[in-house]
Amino acid sequence: MSRSNNRRGTMALSFGVWLVMAFLLLPLAAMVPMSFSSSALLRLPPPGFSFRWYEAYLFDQRWMEATLNSVLVGTATAVFSVVLGVCAAYGLARSTWKWKAIVQAFVLAPLLVPSIVIAVGTYYLFSFLYLNGTYTGLIIGHTIITFPYTVVVITASLERFDFRLEQIAVSLGATPLRTFFAVTLPIIRPAVIVALLFAFLNSFDEVVIATFLAGPETTTLPKQMWDGIRYELSPVIAAISSILITLSSIIILVTEVLNRRGQVVADGATGRP
């Protein structure tokens, strides 16, 4: 009796999960047709079929520059936040400081502050440092809000990490640095990758801070999409999003095929190095 219950339970779980997945993809079912619409209004069903929005994106220098900027800034931001994040998470996990909770709260603080407050404050500070409109300023601005994410993700992973493994390595003669790269990092690598991904995606999608810190030559893709939001909303943004999701799906599938044993993102192993 309990086995048929189990099977029913598993079927119910599958059904529920796939409902959630359908929910996740539902707005895309609206977005993709709209991207091929001949109308400039975001509406369904589209009155006609047209590639005009894809052309408007791919053949426009401003859009292409903005995309490139977003990719560059996103990558640099991801790398910095993860480096800072791994250091901070590791330091927090290993320390037995009394003030640990306060430091943890401080690291999370940027997530609590509305992004417009961070944007205005940073804009103000950067005015004096002539960092406004520069890539450097934008990277810093984005790192402020992606760094806490990376700490959260890596801390959670370190909570499950058995630090005795490190002690063993040290007792076998490894230096602390070597231990970290050879023992700890491989085990928390999936979390590091998730952190990199989060940081990149957050930077890539971030608009409020970019509106303040980016200049005409360093403008990012979301800022360009929000350009004149007070004035108009064109299906170009649906086309751009469709292209991005296609690209990212291809990248993930290709990565998966190249790593048939499943080591990169979709890993099934229990963390063997």
Next chain:
Amino acid sequence: MRVGYLLVPGIAFLFFTFLVPLLLLLSRSFYEGGFTAEYYVRILTTPSYLRIIWTSIEIAALSTIATMLLAYPVSYYLIKVGSGLRSLMIAMIIVPFWTNILVRCYSWIVVLQKRGLVNALLTDQLGLTNQPIELVYNRVGVLIGMTHYLLPPAILILYSVNRTIDLKLSEAAQGLGASAWKAFTRVFFPMSLPGVRAATLLVMILGLGFFVTPALLGGRLDITLAMLINNQFSETTNWGLGAALSTVLLVMTTIGIAAHYQALARLGRRVAP
């Protein structure tokens, strides 16, 4: 403590780029030429502001609960399922990440509006209802939009942390006579709490900061604190009030985090064997 030094880069970075500008900006809430408590008094004595604060908490709480209820089963399923299907599912989960929040909101509007996809399905195709159901421009729309946005990070955090839980332990418990449900609640779930804690924290904090989704998908009564703050800083030059509102939001979020830690600690104690 040598390990403590690892915290220095992260903390120093946040100190100069985040804390200093933030304090400068927030100081305008009580100092404008002279010390003043007028903004805080105004907030605490205006019923509409208090109502907005309550609405923000409500919306954040509801969407956090909805998100976690949906995310947990999906993450559990991801862990159990084979690596091919897993990659596909992760691709499907990440894909919404790549869509700009504006596009997502407008897509939801097209799906949920009176003559949108859902209502067309219910009325014309399935004949389930005569009148269109109001799914957008109200609280329902806001919750749908926010849950949709919060699901991917919640699922991914839960998955990346909990994937190291050895499923064989649950299987062993079942082999010893426990039902699948008991094996889950007594073995798997307690071990998944660090992931749950991290995910819930992030989702809750994010939920308090939403201003685009409630603005576009919400109705007359769906005003959040983040919306107010955003308007203050973009539309007016009166930053004293905006700064005071931001401080209130910060305090609220901090209290929320503390309460959340308490609640999960208590849950952990009850569920652990």
Next chain:
Amino acid sequence: MSTDERRSISRWLAAALCLFSTLFFAVGFARSASAQNTVVFAGWGGSIQAAQRKVIFDNFTKETGIRVIDVPDVSLAKIKVMVDSGDVQWDVAQALGMWIPLGEADNLWEKLDYKAIDANALPKAFRRDFGTGNSAYGQVLAFNRKEMKDQVIAKSWSDFWDINGKPGGRALQDGPRYCLEFALLADGVPRDSLYPLDVERAFTKLDSIKLNIGVWWKQPPQVPPLLASGEVVMSNTSHTRILDLVKKERVPVEIVWTDGLITVDFLGVPRGAKNKENAMKLIAYMTRPDVQAALAKETGIGPTNNEALSKLSDEEKAQLPSYHYQKGEMVLFDNDWWAKNNDAMIQRWDAWKLK
């Protein structure tokens, strides 16, 4: 691929990423260089600014040799930060009329050089010390002709308030600006005695329609899809959107000019702008009647220069708020009243919405 090979590839990848990021970060100090003889124009972005580039900026460069760099998303908040910190990146800002008096209070604008700018053909209200009126918009009632099934909508706001006589969904801008005026006009206040606004009367009138508003829109681009899809049959909007909707999308939407508000965008120079002289030249150019007429032909944006109207055909004029204002059908929006009362009205509006 063996584990070792895979591991060394990931190591190389990681190292490459770190190296690139550091280099990019360090080199990224390169700002947009201020070339010689430029002027930076901050405007609304989108298709308005695209039209301005096509009709105004490129021709200005041809005539004067001054390069125009145009940036979108102008905001008073940013201007304030720029002026306060001394790093003023914009030379000319397209400002909501209200921003000029608001900015004056915070000392954000340079005094305009009316020797360089010929503003004599502008109505006096548009010739301020710190700003010149440049683009006129009509805040009007728009309705979906097909959905209204040939009902007559001519009285504008009283028709909007007439839920029973003219049924259908309504959308209204989520904010006191314009809505207070609409309420008073619906309540019968004559056009020339609108200001100073009787706020109590306006909110009482708004009470009667509060529960019938289906969508409280926050961003102007929300309105065209709302009207086109039939989600609402009536909404307030700015006239240029309806012109686009009719011309390009062939949606059966119409404007009621009677009792509309005419709002004027001003051009201002943030205090401390780096290219002040060029800024004045650009403003002078944008104030010329032929330039304003060209913009009106392209976008339907109303000119402020009285001489511009004479350069347009009757058909073109009928689409412009300036023309309907001259005919006496519209009310001029009072920027000074709003500059003084905006904060209080916004607070009152939020409180009113929640009751």
